Amino acid sequence: MPNKQKLKVVLYWHMHQPEYRDQRNGEYYLPWTYLHAIKDYVDMAAHLEAVPEARAVINFVPTLLEQIDDYAQQVQHFLHNTGSIKDPLLTALAEPVLVSATDHRLRLIKECLRANRQHMIDRFPAYAQLATIADWLLNHPEAMVYTSEQFFFDLLMWYHLSWMGETVRRSDPRVKRLLEQQSTYSLHDRHELLGIIGELLSTLIGRYRTLAERNQVELSVTPYAHPIMPLLLDIQSAREAIPDVTLPSLQTYPGGDERVRWHLTHGLEVFKHYFGYLPRGCWPSEGSLSESTLQLLDEYSFDWTASGESVLRNSLHKPAENNDLCGTESVHHAYRLHDTKTTIFFRDDGLSDLIGFTYADWKADDAVANLVHHLENIAAACKDQPDSMASIILDGENAWEYYPENGYYFLRALYERLSTHPDLELTTFSDCLDANITPTELPHLVAGSWVYGTLSTWIGDTDKNTGWNMLGDAKQAFDRVLASGKLDTERQAQAEHQLAICEGSDWFWWFGDYNSAESVECFEYLYRSHLANLYHLLGEAPPSYLSQVFSHGSGQPAMGGTMRPGQATD
Secondary structure (H helix, E strand, C coil): CCCCCCEEEEEEEEECCCCCECCCCCCECCCHHHHHHHHHHHHHHHHHHHCCCCCEEEEECHHHHHHHHHHHHHHHHHHCCCCCCCCHHHHHHHCCCCCCCHHHHHHHHHHCCCCCHHHHHCCCHHHHHHHHHHHHHHHCHHHHHHCCHHHHHHHHHHHHHHCCCHHHHHHCHHHHHHHHHCCCCCHHHHHHHHHHHHHHHHHHHHHHHHHHHCCCEEEEECCCCCECHHHHHCHHHHHHCCCCCCCCCCCCCCCHHHHHHHHHHHHHHHHHHHHCCCCCEECCHHHCECHHHHHHHHHCCCCEEEECHHHHHHHHCCCCCCCCCCCCCCCCCCEEECCCCCEEEECCHHHHHHHHHHHHHCCHHHHHHHHHHHHHHHHHHCCCCCCCEEEEEEECCCCHHHCHHHHHHHHHHHHHHHHHCCCEEECCHHHHHHCCCCCEEECCCCCECCCCCCCCCCCCCHHHHHHHHHHHHHHHHHHHHHHHCCCCHHHHHHHHHHHHHHCECHHHHHCCCCCCHHHHHHHHHHHHHHHHHHHHHHCCCCCHHHHCCCCCCCCCCHHHHCCCCCCCCC
């Protein structure tokens, strides 16, 4: 009998953090880049290294790669007494003396509680005890005068130990010893932990490069600062999925085509700098595609791209309740838009959202068994269709703090089960193309993203539209100053880079009262700061409205708002 056709399965992890640095002084406003690096990016590499038969596709945003590299260099320079660390939280861990001001120490306490209480704080009794004291101090700040520096140093140590990758906690004897010590950490202990953090940061990108060189991982790229390309190209494209959407007064983003090309060109340059070659695939920021976006990706010779299942459904006018697993219009096929060569793979929203939102509360073996069962059903339905495949696509960092042990048991079981399953083949998008799968022709593509199949997460409500109007004003100032010729080459390059940061998607994601107040406050402040920096580089006075908060949060979204399901739920 001929060999049974296996269902191709692609696990696609998107690694993404926006630009947290102030471009004027290089200081970091939020620590999420290095914290996710030592926890989630390190763990993902380790799980793949531990199961050599496993395959995956990994996407890195170029601004994330640059920040990881910057952190690694800063830590190494500090440890060799040749430079300083420009992240307040890492500085507090590293410096021998703690700033004594009460407001500084209160802020430090708040920062050291920014972790999942169940899985990252309460898991460690010593950290949980410190957190209880910290909670009380936040409600009784007048008692700060009675707290010793040792309390803060222990709190800083436990915060970073809790953000350490689970694979590191299990394998590094230095980390094991620091965990067992529990309290009274010395300056030497703190520098030892900083050194471990530096090692993890310095070797991280190289580990993924090695995984790619041995063809266990395919690496892909995102436009430089993670912009929503369809909106830069045509703000009106938001109407394709939501015809009655309320758009900003900015009707067209000035020079949008040129700006998208800048992000694509510079994104590829950064990717090649760190990995030594050009990628075949592009994850368009948030899976946001439109016909004009796809045509540009085709022009840049990308072999493949990917988006959300709802984008396919909208393009085919197919209702969400239609769950045909392997029909001619199924999400389990590759597609190609007429007159383009770039193949589109669409996310299986159901499977991806199970990992992102459901399995965290399950036992790992039960969760993996459930996912495999779903894949087996797809494989059975597609047994006579050799071009079928399943794409599981989600954030590579944000789900795992909601899992026990940072998803250690789930991820290890997932890779082991899928890499040895008789009816499933873990593979990559490029290998699917090299296996000569035949894409289904897509007559039309409705602009949208992997979130609900629309662009509503980034445009359409009052706060998001205000953000776009601010960006439009800044771009017009940018164009005016460049046309005047008053900027030298270096200053112009700095302004172009700062503009790119302002064009990133993350600021608009967080605007809106359905997000948490703390998150909105942070990202709204960062956005206004980045815009103000752009005006500074242009030699222009910033508009007075940049001094005014324009978005407030009051919601309690799932996973803190860092992730959203692919399809809207009523």
